[in-house]
Amino acid sequence: xxxxxxxxxxxxxxxxxxxxxxxxxxxxxxxxxxxxxxxxxxxxxxxxxxxxxxxxxxxxxxxxxxxxxxxxxxxxxxxxxxxxxxxxxxxxxxxxxxxxxxxxxxxxxxxxxxxxxxxxxxxxxxxxxxxxxxxxxxxxxxxxxxxxxxxxxxxxxxxxxxxxxxxxxxxxxxxxxxx
Amino acid sequence: xxxxxxxxxxxxxxxxxxxxxxxxxxxxxxxxxxxxxxxxxxxxxxxxxxxxxxxxxxxxxxxxxxxxxxxxxxxxxxxxxxxxxxxxxxxxxxxxxxxxxxxxxxxxxxxxxxxxxxxxxxxxxxxxxxxxxxxxxxxxxxxxxxxxxxxxxxxxxxxxxxxxxxxxxxxxxxxxxxx
Numbered sequence: 001x002x003x004x005x006x007x008x009x010x011x012x013x014x015x016x017x018x019x020x021x022x023x024x025x026x027x028x029x030x031x032x033x034x035x036x037x038x039x040x041x042x043x044x045x046x047x048x049x050x051x052x053x054x055x056x057x058x059x060x061x062x063x064x065x066x067x068x069x070x071x072x073x074x075x076x077x078x079x080x081x082x083x084x085x086x087x088x089x090x091x092x093x094x095x096x097x098x099x100x101x102x103x104x105x106x107x108x109x110x111x112x113x114x115x116x117x118x119x120x121x122x123x124x125x126x127x128x129x130x131x132x133x134x135x136x137x138x139x140x141x142x143x144x145x146x147x148x149x150x151x152x153x154x155x156x157x158x159x160x161x162x163x164x165x166x167x168x169x170x171x172x173x174x175x176x177x178x179x
Numbered sequence: 180x181x182x183x184x185x186x187x188x189x190x191x192x193x194x195x196x197x198x199x200x201x202x203x204x205x206x207x208x209x210x211x212x213x214x215x216x217x218x219x220x221x222x223x224x225x226x227x228x229x230x231x232x233x234x235x236x237x238x239x240x241x242x243x244x245x246x247x248x249x250x251x252x253x254x255x256x257x258x259x260x261x262x263x264x265x266x267x268x269x270x271x272x273x274x275x276x277x278x279x280x281x282x283x284x285x286x287x288x289x290x291x292x293x294x295x296x297x298x299x300x301x302x303x304x305x306x307x308x309x310x311x312x313x314x315x316x317x318x319x320x321x322x323x324x325x326x327x328x329x330x331x332x333x334x335x336x337x338x339x340x341x342x343x344x345x346x347x348x349x350x351x352x353x354x355x356x357x358x
Contacts, residue, residue: 002307002323002324086323088304088307093284095293095296095297097281097284097296098281101280101281101284102276102277102280102281105272105276105280114274117274117276118274118303118304119303120301120302120303121300121301121302121304121307121308122299122300122301122302123299123300123301123302123308124297124298124299125267125297125300128181128267128300128308128309128310129300129302129307129308129309130307130308130309130324130327131307144181144265145181145309148309
């Protein structure tokens with residue numbers, strides 16, 4: 001069974017990486033604690049006048065590479081592979097792709113190994129990628145096709161309003177994914 | 180209609196880029212003229228003792244970025260888009276991904292524009308990408324799934340032995356792709 005897993009959110013902790021970098025680089029600016037995050041795009045949770053500063057965090061070299069793994073995510077993915085599933089990391093690059101594209105590969109090699117990078121599928125449009133399931137924190141995933149996969153929501157503070165999808169974290173995935 | 184187009188071969192002229200760089204960097208070594216290329220992977224057409232030198236050409240920084248476009252390819256792709264087709268650039272990175280991953284994006288931006296990079300799908304396994312057609316110079320394309328697309332062979336000297344597929348070049352594509 002092909003299981004697609006989004007990278008930023010379910011695997012790489014973009015939210016923690018962003019907030020840590022934000023508080024380090026702009027210690028006197030307003031910040032949104034992790035449990036108070038309400039929008040999918042972090043920039044939309046910050047005042048407009050801070051937009052450039054917010055973007056400077058995740059456009060910076062090494063931001064993506066240095067994201068910490070989400071607790072339990074690496075172990076869960078390895079277990080899914082051991083169970084015989086065809087796991088792919090399905091991730092959309094930023095439109096400003098300069099740093100994130102390469103660093104997404106480097107991140108996977110750093111936390112798994114080089115061979116695991118063969119599982120990466122980079123596409124702005126995830127609806128054209130085949131799979132049985134897509135584990136993704138984005139509330140609604142649109143694209144050019146009607147997706148083949150079922151969207152399993154990776155449970156986050158900013159996607160609580162989505163009511164019609166199964167949701168999981170790496171603490172409860174074995175109960176949610178019943179094969 | 181989703182039309183997937185491979186990048187190296189149909190769009191970026193890997194063969195010319197390789198041979199030009201080879202003859203510049205190793206002018207006294209044996210070389211294989213373009214019309215005499217017989218294997219899909221260029222390294223397999225060269226003696227084993229030259230393997231490291233061969234690989235040093237395409238692992239080098241800026242090799243992918245500097246590949247010349249195949250004659251007529253850019254115009255054909257733009258025309259396919261104008262005709263209303265959903266064109267995606269479907270490309271497999273090298274396992275040594277360090278330079279080629281980013282440079283594939285930069286190449287598309289250089290020869291089309293930044294917006295066109297949103298059409299890129301990077302995947303080692305093309306069978307999990309959905310589409311009606313895949314235009315690709317690789318003789319046989321395998322992966323984890325039975326592909327949804329029809330493989331249209333991009334006609335090259337090194338894939339002449341494949342007999343059971345439609346083939347095209349950018350000189351005759353309008354006759355081959357009858358929509």
